[in-house]
Amino acid sequence: MNSAATSPFVAACIDAIGAAHVLTDPHDTAPFLTDWRRRYTGSACAVLCPSTADEVAALVRLANEHRVSIVPQGGNTGLAGGATPDASGAQAVLSLKRLNRVRDVDPHNNTITVEAGVVLADIQARAEAAGRLFPLSLAAEGSCSIGGNLSTNAGGTGVLRYGNTRELCLGLEVVTPQGELWDGLRGLRKDNTGYDLRDLFIGAEGTLGIITAAVMKLHPQPAARVTALAALPSPHAALDFLSLAQRHAGPLLTGFELMSDFCLQLVGKHFAQMRYPFAQRHAQIVLLELSDSESEEHARALFERLMETALEDNLVEDAVVAENLAQSKAFWNLREHIPLAQAEEGLNIKHDIAVPISRIGHFIDETDAAIAKAVPGARMVTFGHLGDGNLHYNVQAPEGVDAKAFLAQYQSAMNQIVYDSVHRHRGSISAEHGVGQLKIDEAAQYKSDVEVRLMKTLKAAFDPLNLMNPGKVLR
Amino acid sequence: MNSAATSPFVAACIDAIGAAHVLTDPHDTAPFLTDWRRRYTGSACAVLCPSTADEVAALVRLANEHRVSIVPQGGNTGLAGGATPDASGAQAVLSLKRLNRVRDVDPHNNTITVEAGVVLADIQARAEAAGRLFPLSLAAEGSCSIGGNLSTNAGGTGVLRYGNTRELCLGLEVVTPQGELWDGLRGLRKDNTGYDLRDLFIGAEGTLGIITAAVMKLHPQPAARVTALAALPSPHAALDFLSLAQRHAGPLLTGFELMSDFCLQLVGKHFAQMRYPFAQRHAQIVLLELSDSESEEHARALFERLMETALEDNLVEDAVVAENLAQSKAFWNLREHIPLAQAEEGLNIKHDIAVPISRIGHFIDETDAAIAKAVPGARMVTFGHLGDGNLHYNVQAPEGVDAKAFLAQYQSAMNQIVYDSVHRHRGSISAEHGVGQLKIDEAAQYKSDVEVRLMKTLKAAFDPLNLMNPGKVLR
Numbered sequence: 001m002n003s004a005a006t007s008p009f010v011a012a013c014i015d016a017i018g019a020a021h022v023l024t025d026p027h028d029t030a031p032f033l034t035d036w037r038r039r040y041t042g043s044a045c046a047v048l049c050p051s052t053a054d055e056v057a058a059l060v061r062l063a064n065e066h067r068v069s070i071v072p073q074g075g076n077t078g079l080a081g082g083a084t085p086d087a088s089g090a091q092a093v094l095s096l097k098r099l100n101r102v103r104d105v106d107p108h109n110n111t112i113t114v115e116a117g118v119v120l121a122d123i124q125a126r127a128e129a130a131g132r133l134f135p136l137s138l139a140a141e142g143s144c145s146i147g148g149n150l151s152t153n154a155g156g157t158g159v160l161r162y163g164n165t166r167e168l169c170l171g172l173e174v175v176t177p178q179g180e181l182w183d184g185l186r187g188l189r190k191d192n193t194g195y196d197l198r199d200l201f202i203g204a205e206g207t208l209g210i211i212t213a214a215v216m217k218l219h220p221q222p223a224a225r226v227t228a229l230a231a232l233p234s235p236h237a238a239l240d241f242l243s244l245a246q247r248h249a250g251p252l253l254t255g256f257e258l259m260s261d262f263c264l265q266l267v268g269k270h271f272a273q274m275r276y277p278f279a280q281r282h283a284q285i286v287l288l289e290l291s292d293s294e295s296e297e298h299a300r301a302l303f304e305r306l307m308e309t310a311l312e313d314n315l316v317e318d319a320v321v322a323e324n325l326a327q328s329k330a331f332w333n334l335r336e337h338i339p340l341a342q343a344e345e346g347l348n349i350k351h352d353i354a355v356p357i358s359r360i361g362h363f364i365d366e367t368d369a370a371i372a373k374a375v376p377g378a379r380m381v382t383f384g385h386l387g388d389g390n391l392h393y394n395v396q397a398p399e400g401v402d403a404k405a406f407l408a409q410y411q412s413a414m415n416q417i418v419y420d421s422v423h424r425h426r427g428s429i430s431a432e433h434g435v436g437q438l439k440i441d442e443a444a445q446y447k448s449d450v451e452v453r454l455m456k457t458l459k460a461a462f463d464p465l466n467l468m469n470p471g472k473v474l475r
Numbered sequence: 476m477n478s479a480a481t482s483p484f485v486a487a488c489i490d491a492i493g494a495a496h497v498l499t500d501p502h503d504t505a506p507f508l509t510d511w512r513r514r515y516t517g518s519a520c521a522v523l524c525p526s527t528a529d530e531v532a533a534l535v536r537l538a539n540e541h542r543v544s545i546v547p548q549g550g551n552t553g554l555a556g557g558a559t560p561d562a563s564g565a566q567a568v569l570s571l572k573r574l575n576r577v578r579d580v581d582p583h584n585n586t587i588t589v590e591a592g593v594v595l596a597d598i599q600a601r602a603e604a605a606g607r608l609f610p611l612s613l614a615a616e617g618s619c620s621i622g623g624n625l626s627t628n629a630g631g632t633g634v635l636r637y638g639n640t641r642e643l644c645l646g647l648e649v650v651t652p653q654g655e656l657w658d659g660l661r662g663l664r665k666d667n668t669g670y671d672l673r674d675l676f677i678g679a680e681g682t683l684g685i686i687t688a689a690v691m692k693l694h695p696q697p698a699a700r701v702t703a704l705a706a707l708p709s710p711h712a713a714l715d716f717l718s719l720a721q722r723h724a725g726p727l728l729t730g731f732e733l734m735s736d737f738c739l740q741l742v743g744k745h746f747a748q749m750r751y752p753f754a755q756r757h758a759q760i761v762l763l764e765l766s767d768s769e770s771e772e773h774a775r776a777l778f779e780r781l782m783e784t785a786l787e788d789n790l791v792e793d794a795v796v797a798e799n800l801a802q803s804k805a806f807w808n809l810r811e812h813i814p815l816a817q818a819e820e821g822l823n824i825k826h827d828i829a830v831p832i833s834r835i836g837h838f839i840d841e842t843d844a845a846i847a848k849a850v851p852g853a854r855m856v857t858f859g860h861l862g863d864g865n866l867h868y869n870v871q872a873p874e875g876v877d878a879k880a881f882l883a884q885y886q887s888a889m890n891q892i893v894y895d896s897v898h899r900h901r902g903s904i905s906a907e908h909g910v911g912q913l914k915i916d917e918a919a920q921y922k923s924d925v926e927v928r929l930m931k932t933l934k935a936a937f938d939p940l941n942l943m944n945p946g947k948v949l950r
Contacts, residue, residue, distance in 0.1 A: 108714050108833035109864070110721075131722075153667050161726070164665060167642065182925045187831040189863040190639060191903035192628050192678055193910055193918045194948060195930050199674035203667055220721040239583050246585075246695040247606075250768030251636070251726035293725030294777070302769070356662040358583035388664040389584070428666035435668055443668045450657045454937075455670050461936030462929075473669060 042085035061179030072206035074148030080436025116147025132218035153203035155432030160387035222291035231282035236361035255289030256387030346403030355427035484541035517560035536654030547681035549623030555911025591622025607693035628678035630907030635862035697766035706757035711836035730764030731862030821878030830902035
């Protein structure tokens with residue numbers, strides 16, 4: 001044990017939850033001190049692993065007593081450093097991993113009640129076993145936990161139809177910064193009896209309290225999911241096509257993903273087995289997904305009618321509807337290989353942005369032009385959840401230029417071009433990844449003084465001692 | 476003009492927005508001082524009618540200067556007295572009626588940006604003109620305004636598929652209690668750059684600030700809406716049938732309303748032209764609505780398959796699918812005549828409650844039994860949005876007993892039986908009507924100390940002078 005283990009705070013934590021669950025050995029704590037992207041490494045007086053909400057509350061009361069600040073952590077898969085402590089060694093990481101019980105599945109209410117540490121994929125599986133769908137789905141689903149999903153209001157691939165994590169939550173259990181337990185675990189679709197505390201804790205990244213459990217919404221299992229691809233000349237055409245697709249399919253349309261030609265070139269270059277899906281190249285490809293409550297045949301017929309209309313109207317240049325489940329998966333595979341292909345191509349400057357859906361074409365045109373002017377030859381890896389107005393808008397070094405040197409030289413200039421453009425279009429500089437420590441200054445910079453003041457008012461009112469994840473979301 | 480008109484505050488308001496828009500004559504102010512149900516009448520130093528958000532902000536700054544409290548009011552159709560001033564005559568009503576511009580319709584973004592005073596039916600019409608659906612729909616839609624809908628988080632008939640007003644809002648413009656203007660008018664599906672201020676103002680009934688404009692979500696227009704009726708032996712059977720209907724129809728199911736036999740008896744008694752829809756009487760009838768993006772034929776075929784399965788499984792006793800639009804409307808008409816019929820029958824004790832959907836059968840069984848024990852012969856008018864877990868659970872005097880005397884004697888005892896039962900089932904005592912001044916004590920009584928403290932913390936932090944609609948939502 002290192003010397004920190006003997007501090008009165010750590011000793012009190014050991015008394016509260018047992019020595020086995022208060023980690024201080026560097027070998028044990030290391031996995032909790034570096035973020036998933038290995039961008040941040042911090043230090044901690046201890047990593048606390050309580051197993052119940054009451055234990056979490058007891059630890060937070062001790063933190064108050066000893067004025068130790070707490071960094072809550074779920075699956076440690078965040079992309080903005082929100083769960084990594086600072087370098088002081090004075091903070092304690094509080095891992096929610098042992099709060100991993102599914103407390104209740106209620107198919108008639110279409111809800112599941114889960115503790116914060118339950119892994120997302122386990123919730124999906126429990127829902128499926130009950131004949132229901134838990135639609136939150138994202139790359140880290142095998143290791144991220146629902147408490148982290150809630151604290152960062154995670155997005156993912158089902159937002160077009162089912163919303164973000166926020167829209168999937170009905171109730172919360174939270175330990176307040178004073179170490180009280182708030183039982184807001186309501187499984188209600190309607191409740192107008194006071195202020196909306198739930199949505200205040202969602203997306204607050206642990207700075208207003210610690211989420212220990214949640215009631216999440218389930219949906220009926222669709223009978224079939226079918227995908228299709230459409231080739232289009234521009235993002236502007238993709239917008240018109242989105243309107244048409246929504247008119248045809250209404251809420252059955254669950255995916256609408258944009259992939260620029262350069263994205264598919266990268267996929268083809270680095271994954272030779274991935275076949276380009278059309279006979280000729282096209283500027284943009286859109287992947288559509290239908291989740292149908294009737295049958296695969298019904299979904300395919302609907303897609304075919306949609307594509308026929310879109311071809312007749314010259315909205316799309318070509319289209320292909322998946323013939324079977326294997327082909328549906330192959331189309332998604334193309335989309336999922338884009339992040340892998342861009343990683344193979346070398347580091348790039350990443351932006352997770354959102355603009356009003358109607359502005360996407362203009363945003364891409366204007367921002368592409370500004371970047372081309374600043375760095376001739378810069379290659380744009382543009383793809384993402386067009387149906388949500390959310391793009392992964394990444395800048396790759398010009399052909400032949402060293403990626404690391406490019407990042408060192410251009411990262412901050414590129415960020416400014418992109419974020420200024422986002423701001424002009426009334427967009428968001430962090431659509432689905434949160435603020436954490438990564439974007440803390442930019443987030444404040446693009447907000448009005450009034451909004452920053454309101455946020456600080458909230459933080460000061462809830463956490464006057466600034467013990468809950470300080471240095472995240474806002475300074 | 477009365478003497479209040481000459482107060483320094485009123486004089487300053489006249490300077491700010493003009494004498495024509497500062498009402499002090501009792502004849503002019505009267506319509507703003509009594510609530511829609513005529514349950515509360517208050518007094519006011521003036522009724523202020525600004526026409527822009529900047530004017531609202533200026534008036535709130537004056538209210539701060541002169542320590543005058545403000546009661547915001549929209550269409551004055553609320554059911555909980557939330558927009559009626561107290562009797563002191565010291566408060567000012569601030570009417571949002573003149574903030575009635577539609578600022579923007581963006582079909583590609585599926586959004587409409589409206590000022591707080593725009594009437595709900597006008598938003599529906601503007602959406603329809605743009606080929607879109609604004610799905611919020613409720614009885615007062617011809618006179619209520621969106622600012623009031625947002626401030627009370629109104630529910631209505633489309634919640635099963637489209638959510639409450641909260642779920643239909645993407646962004647807000649709000650005048651803070653200090654008279655600053657917060658521009659949070661974002662039309663984004665994804666934005667994780669800070670605390671969720673939007674949802675804090677929604678449902679706060681004007682106690683944390685004044686909503687002056689909002690970006691609301693639009694949906695694709697369905698190609699057809701078709702209704703059907705199913706006869707069932709009990710609310711328990713209705714729950715099983717709801718699961719089956721959701722499996723068959725998924726998100727196309729937009730309505731699932733329960734009507735007990737006594738409700739339909741009342742409709743038949745007071746509206747002789749309304750025909751009972753089945754050959755034999757049944758304990759419960761459910762009205763279902765499908766909103767189909769394909770066609771009326773497709774919806775009817777889907778309904779017929781569903782009803783066939785439900786009849787085969789002995790889940791429903793009888794069923795009828797509307798043959799055409801007129802019959803679809805006639806079925807809704809039955810449902811809409813229940814409140815009218817119960818009014819004809821005489822005053823009753825009303826409860827707007829929600830429980831988890833899976834608890835509805837047990838809630839009705841247990842609460843019916845407790846009421847029958849307390850008042851033998853009391854007649855239960857039980858109907859509502861079963862798909863949302865929201866019941867209008869109303870107690871009518873026993874046959875032949877004077878309604879007024881019954882209310883005077885039993886109202887508080889009945890409320891306690893119903894609310895205690897709601898609380899046991901982890902429900903809400905105000906599902907869609909809000910707290911206002913009507914339920915301010917009950918709302919606090921059934922909340923935990925922690926929750927009341929958190930709400931008071933929020934109120935004190937945002938509005939330390941307690942000038943924004945004091946005496947509403949919480950004391």
